[in-house]
Amino acid sequence: MSEFAFELELCAHLESRGDDLLARQLGASVADPGGRILDIVAVEPGPEFDERAAITSAVIPDAAIEADVGTGRARYWKDAFDCHPERARSATERACEIGFFEREHRKGREYVRQVARYPDWFGRIVGIENKPDLGRPGDLEAQLRTDVSLGVVDEAILATESYVTRAHLNRIPDEVGVWRVHRDSGSALEFEVEIVREPTPLAVDEPGVEPLESHAGRTDIAVVDADAKRRRRRRLAERAYGKGWRTYAFPDCGACRATDADAMGATLPYCAWNGRVIDAGAECGPACGGYEERPDGEADVDLEGERDRRTPWVAKPDGKRRRQSGLDRFG
Numbered sequence: 001m002s003e004f005a006f007e008l009e010l011c012a013h014l015e016s017r018g019d020d021l022l023a024r025q026l027g028a029s030v031a032d033p034g035g036r037i038l039d040i041v042a043v044e045p046g047p048e049f050d051e052r053a054a055i056t057s058a059v060i061p062d063a064a065i066e067a068d069v070g071t072g073r074a075r076y077w078k079d080a081f082d083c084h085p086e087r088a089r090s091a092t093e094r095a096c097e098i099g100f101f102e103r104e105h106r107k108g109r110e111y112v113r114q115v116a117r118y119p120d121w122f123g124r125i126v127g128i129e130n131k132p133d134l135g136r137p138g139d140l141e142a143q144l145r146t147d148v149s150l151g152v153v154d155e156a157i158l159a160t161e162s163y164v165t166r167a168h169l170n171r172i173p174d175e176v177g178v179w180r181v182h183r184d185s186g187s188a189l190e191f192e193v194e195i196v197r198e199p200t201p202l203a204v205d206e207p208g209v210e211p212l213e214s215h216a217g218r219t220d221i222a223v224v225d226a227d228a229k230r231r232r233r234r235r236l237a238e239r240a241y242g243k244g245w246r247t248y249a250f251p252d253c254g255a256c257r258a259t260d261a262d263a264m265g266a267t268l269p270y271c272a273w274n275g276r277v278i279d280a281g282a283e284c285g286p287a288c289g290g291y292e293e294r295p296d297g298e299a300d301v302d303l304e305g306e307r308d309r310r311t312p313w314v315a316k317p318d319g320k321r322r323r324q325s326g327l328d329r330f331g
């Protein structure tokens with residue numbers, strides 16, 4: 001049973017069920033350093049989702065969102081940030097590159113303004129921990145306890161293929177919802193998600209506690225305030241928007257074929273030799289017993305185009321730059 005295949009196929013299934021934005025493997029810690037990575041993040045589009053999608057397909061840097069740069073008069077970039085100059089410079093460059101800021105030059109100084117107000121674009125955020133085989137739980141209990149005590153996501157879910165016993169339920173926090181995923185049909189579009197237990201909403205607007213390192217007899221913790229959580233949630237939503245879940249690779253091996261997106265819900269790397277979806281970055285290469293070099297290199301797939309067609313994410317928005325041509329006269 002491959003966790004990777006389970007994760008991709010569950011994403012394909014969830015995507016086919018609604019408009020939530022899905023992404024994989026996103027950091028959810030508020031403390032620094034904190035190691036919590038969520039397997040799947042589902043972000044519900046909020047009231048101004050279309051405004052967000054119209055700005056850029058990429059992640060908008062946090063520092064650029066927080067900078068004191070409005071949509072009206074352009075400001076000297078150095079005056080607009082309350083962070084390290086290098087972070088400010090890199091956020092300014094990136095925000096201009098992706099079309100969130102526009103810039104003009106006056107007397108050798110660079111002035112910036114936002115092309116649009118940063119919108120209120122996301123609603124509930126759900127974190128899903130994948131553990132297809134509960135017989136090999138790894139750090140599952142600690143991970144779910146972190147999600148509940150930290151409360152950065154609105155709901156935490158455990159997704160598994162195993163039969164879920166009372167003993168399993170007793171070992172994880174009561175707030176965590178539990179899904180049993182039936183993948184018998186082979187097509188992610190036809191998976192059945194059995195709700196074993198509904199999740200309890202987490203206290204995202206209140207301070208949280210993030211467990212850090214565990215030592216014999218004690219666990220270090222960080223208390224995180226509600227404002228830090230609010231910023232982390234926005235960053236999580238931004239990362240989910242920019243990244244999505246189709247971040248996997250296809251190998252240059254003839255045994256791999258791309259699944260039919262219409263039949264499976266997404267174009268996935270299916271290995272005929274293993275008889276399952278594979279993680280090319282971790283499993284493929286000449287050292288694999290089934291490897292056969294493809295004469296034409298990697299498979300020709302367009303995952304970005306597929307995301308554009310099948311989800312509310314917009315690959316190439318028209319952008320909101322307003323006075324680009326007129327700006328040059330200030331140079």
Ligand code: SF4
Pocket residue numbers: 251253254255256271272273274278280283284285286288289290291292
């Ligand atoms: S390298 Fe191995 S695992 Fe990867 S596609 Fe080829 S046969 Fe499958």
